Amino acid sequence: MIFTVTIVDIAFSLALALIIARVMGYFFDKLKQPTVIGEIIAGILLGGFGLGVLSGFTFSFFGLTISLPQLSYTSDEFRFFADLGILLLMFIIGLETSISKLKEVGKPTFFVAFGGVILPLILGSIAGTLFGFSWQESILIGLMLVATSIGVTVRTLADLHVLNTNVGITVLGAAVIDDVLGIIAFALILGIYNPLQIGITITIFFLIFLYLGLKIIDKVMNLGEKINLPKSLLSISLAIFLFYSFFADRCGITGITGAFVAGLLIGQTIQSKKISDDVKAIGYSFFVPLFFVGVGASVDLTAFLVIGVFSVVVIIVGIIGKIVGCGIGAKLAGMSLRHSLQVGVGMIPRMEVALIIVSIAISRGLITGDVAHQILATTIVTTIVTTLITPFLLKATFKYRF
Amino acid sequence: MKNRLITGFYELKIKQVIDKRIWDIPVIEEKDDIENVLKIFGRRHHVWVLKSQKSKELVGVITEHDILSILVPKKFSAYGVGMPDIRSLQYETVTTAKDLMSTKMISCGPDDTIKNVLQKMARYQIRRLPVVDGKKLVGEITLHQMIQRYYEATQYYSLVENKKEG
Numbered sequence: 001m002i003f004t005v006t007i008v009d010i011a012f013s014l015a016l017a018l019i020i021a022r023v024m025g026y027f028f029d030k031l032k033q034p035t036v037i038g039e040i041i042a043g044i045l046l047g048g049f050g051l052g053v054l055s056g057f058t059f060s061f062f063g064l065t066i067s068l069p070q071l072s073y074t075s076d077e078f079r080f081f082a083d084l085g086i087l088l089l090m091f092i093i094g095l096e097t098s099i100s101k102l103k104e105v106g107k108p109t110f111f112v113a114f115g116g117v118i119l120p121l122i123l124g125s126i127a128g129t130l131f132g133f134s135w136q137e138s139i140l141i142g143l144m145l146v147a148t149s150i151g152v153t154v155r156t157l158a159d160l161h162v163l164n165t166n167v168g169i170t171v172l173g174a175a176v177i178d179d180v181l182g183i184i185a186f187a188l189i190l191g192i193y194n195p196l197q198i199g200i201t202i203t204i205f206f207l208i209f210l211y212l213g214l215k216i217i218d219k220v221m222n223l224g225e226k227i228n229l230p231k232s233l234l235s236i237s238l239a240i241f242l243f244y245s246f247f248a249d250r251c252g253i254t255g256i257t258g259a260f261v262a263g264l265l266i267g268q269t270i271q272s273k274k275i276s277d278d279v280k281a282i283g284y285s286f287f288v289p290l291f292f293v294g295v296g297a298s299v300d301l302t303a304f305l306v307i308g309v310f311s312v313v314v315i316i317v318g319i320i321g322k323i324v325g326c327g328i329g330a331k332l333a334g335m336s337l338r339h340s341l342q343v344g345v346g347m348i349p350r351m352e353v354a355l356i357i358v359s360i361a362i363s364r365g366l367i368t369g370d371v372a373h374q375i376l377a378t379t380i381v382t383t384i385v386t387t388l389i390t391p392f393l394l395k396a397t398f399k400y401r402f
Numbered sequence: 403m404k405n406r407l408i409t410g411f412y413e414l415k416i417k418q419v420i421d422k423r424i425w426d427i428p429v430i431e432e433k434d435d436i437e438n439v440l441k442i443f444g445r446r447h448h449v450w451v452l453k454s455q456k457s458k459e460l461v462g463v464i465t466e467h468d469i470l471s472i473l474v475p476k477k478f479s480a481y482g483v484g485m486p487d488i489r490s491l492q493y494e495t496v497t498t499a500k501d502l503m504s505t506k507m508i509s510c511g512p513d514d515t516i517k518n519v520l521q522k523m524a525r526y527q528i529r530r531l532p533v534v535d536g537k538k539l540v541g542e543i544t545l546h547q548m549i550q551r552y553y554e555a556t557q558y559y560s561l562v563e564n565k566k567e568g
Contacts, residue, residue: 025480035480089483096484100505151482158478163493176485225525270506274526288481352483387482 009070010077013046014290017073017297020046021289034151034387036351039289040380043296047073073297078290079363085291086356087259088283090183091241094263095276097176108166108333108343109173115329116174116347117181120145120321127317131310137371139189140361144379145318147182147353149387150175153346156391160398167339170330171346179353183260186357187253190366201251209244210261217265225271237266237275254360295355298362299380303373311378315385322347342397349387354379411555412517416510419551420533420541427542432461432500436491439499443469450532450539451503460532460539462503472496509534510543516551519543 024038024045045051051071072078121142128138153171157163188198224236241262248258266272327344331337358379362372421427428442428449442449443466451462476490489496496502509532510519519531523545533541 029480034482036482089481093484098485101485149482150486151479154478154482154486154488158476158488158493161493163488164495164497168488172486172488175482179483270508273504273506284481349482352481 010072010075013071013073013078014081016051016071017042017046017290017293018286021293025289032155032391034149034351036151036292037384037387039292040296040355040384043073043293044299044301045296046071046293047297047299047301049301073294078294081287082291082294082359083363085283085287085289085294086359087241087245087255088279088287089291089352089356090256090259091263092276092280092283093179094260094265095267095272095279097180097264097267099264099268102173102176105173105177106170106333108170108330108335109177111329111333112170112174112326112343112347113177113181113329115332116148116322116326116344117146117178117185119325119328120318121185123317123321124314127310127313131313133371133375137367137375140358140367141314141375141378143182143186143189143357144354144375144382145314145321145350146185147179147350147357148175148322148347149349149351149353149383151351152349152387152390153394156394157346159391160395162398166335167342167346170335170343174326174329174343174347178347180260182353182357183254183257186360187257190252190254190364198252202253205248205251205253205257205261209247209258210265213261213265214268218269221266221269221271231278233271234275234278237271237279240266256356256360291359292355295359295376295380299376300373303370303377304381306370307374307378307381310374311381314378315382318350318382318386319348319389338397342394345390345393345397348390348393349383351383351387354383407555408552411552412515412520414516414551415512416514416516416519416533416541416543417512419516419547420512420543421547424541427539429455429539430464430499431455432498432503434499436496436498436502439464439502440469448530449499450542451499452539458538458540460507460509460534460537462500462505463507463532464499464503468502468504472502507532511535512540516548520548 020042021039024042025035026038028038029035121139124142124145125135125138128141129135133141150172153175154163157168157171162168187202190198220240221233221236224233227233227236241259244258244262245255246258248261249255266275323341323344325344326347327340330340330343335343358376361367362376367375428446429452430439430442430449431454432451439449448463448465450460451464453459453461472489472491476488476492478488479486489501508522508526508528510522512533512535522531523529529545531543532539533543
């Protein structure tokens with residue numbers, strides 16, 4: 001076998017991506033905005049419409065020929081790193097999700113999560129259909145609006161000093177649950193062509209990999225610990241994570257579900273304390289930022305010109321869907337109107353899971369061509385707008401009496 | 403000579419070395435206020451958390467590191483996924499011992515050997531272990547105690563050795 005591409009060919013692109021991502025992330029953090037937005041913008045700056053135009057450019061200068069390195073943020077090689085970033089991020093989410101804490105959350109949390117999943121999913125799908133997208137594309141738009149990104153809400157609630165209130169606790173729990181629901185819904189919809197098969201494979205996956213896994217994970221980790229070599233337990237954990245991603249993908253429910261379930265399992269063990277920091281070091285230092293840079297770099301900027309009205313509608317639907325959906329859930333669970341509104345507004349931001357779902361849909365060829373570019377651009381605009389406006393809206397709901 | 407000493411030391415049972423003064427072990431109930439927890443840390447470096455003083459069922463432990471994590475100015479995670487850790491004194495998001503304690507605990511039983519316990523300490527980088535009988539806390543074993551025990555053993559052992567030779 002002859003290797004035509006080596007790691008050094010994209011080393012320059014990777015280095016540049018990491019630096020720009022961190023610098024932009026730092027600026028956004030200083031502005032009290034999510035660093036992810038900075039990382040996406042870093043991708044846009046580096047992409048085919050930014051620095052990317054200089055890629056491979058050769059120019060002569062007093063007889064010296066200088067050739068700039070190729071920047072390849074849409075190449076297969078780069079996608080490899082970005083895809084591993086997605087899986088690692090899902091693995092980390094799983095590791096940090098405590099099953100026992102999820103069991104403790106109250107009725108309002110579940111009501112809010114379900115309300116906030118169902119309404120945006122329906123409204124997003126309707127919006128897609130009205131704008132002439134196919135039903136699959138429309139469902140994807142709805143799915144993109146399902147999962148809340150809790151980052152800015154946590155910071156805002158902390159600034160308002162209400163993290164410890166009923167509203168704060170409900171929002172935090174519901175945001176975790178809707179991430180999970182979003183991923184499961186995505187897996188289900190991927191298999192919609194063959195409901196019987198997907199039904200069986202999902203049952204098999206959850207029965208064997210989750211249920212049995214929970215029974216034996218302690219023993220496996222204890223066994224893994226017997227291999228007394230530096231970081232060997234981390235290797236075993238990564239192996240479990242990769243196995244799960246692989247089998248989940250083969251079961252047709254996407255690798256991200258497997259990665260998440262693997263994280264959930266390992267997170268229950270005593271040893272997770274030891275490996276979780278290492279996994280975060282691997283993910284957050286390298287692969288995860290590359291995923292967000294990749295998202296920014298792969299968007300076609302001309303698509304932004306086309307999506308004008310549509311993206312505005314999606315954003316509005318995304319905001320209304322959460323305020324009303326979560327609000328009704330909270331109200332049904334017995335919260336006051338004011339608190340229900342605060343919960344609904346706190347659930348508005350979308351980010352990581354939305355981008356993950358759309359990226360996977362693109363890499364699996366569920367959406368292609370101009371439509372793919374339009375949906376990706378819409379997703380990016382939606383994530384940025386929803387995260388930017390939430391602090392203002394949330395503060396308003398706490399400030400004004402009505 | 404020393405080798406024989408340490409192998410003998412390894413084989414000692416925990417129940418032979420633990421402090422018999424069980425009332426002196428720092429404990430608190432899980433529903434106790436965070437201020438009571440802080441108060442204990444005026445004199446101690448850790449506290450065991452019990453379901454209730456009566457049942458003595460061990461449910462968690464709080465160490466100085468846990469206190470540090472809620473005392474330090476809070477920096478929230480950059481990514482908005484997963485369950486964020488919001489525990490902080492600054493935002494009053496910890497109110498009881500239960501909110502702060504870690505539940506994933508390494509423990510040992512009264513019949514475990516010192517060797518066993520030392521290995522656990524080294525592997526998990528911890529300096530103290532609860533001694534539990536079933537779920538009930540019956541004592542604690544600290545690295546400090548073990549070092550002292552070993553030192554005393556060296557003194558004692560050499561005396562015995564001399565006597566034998568003499």
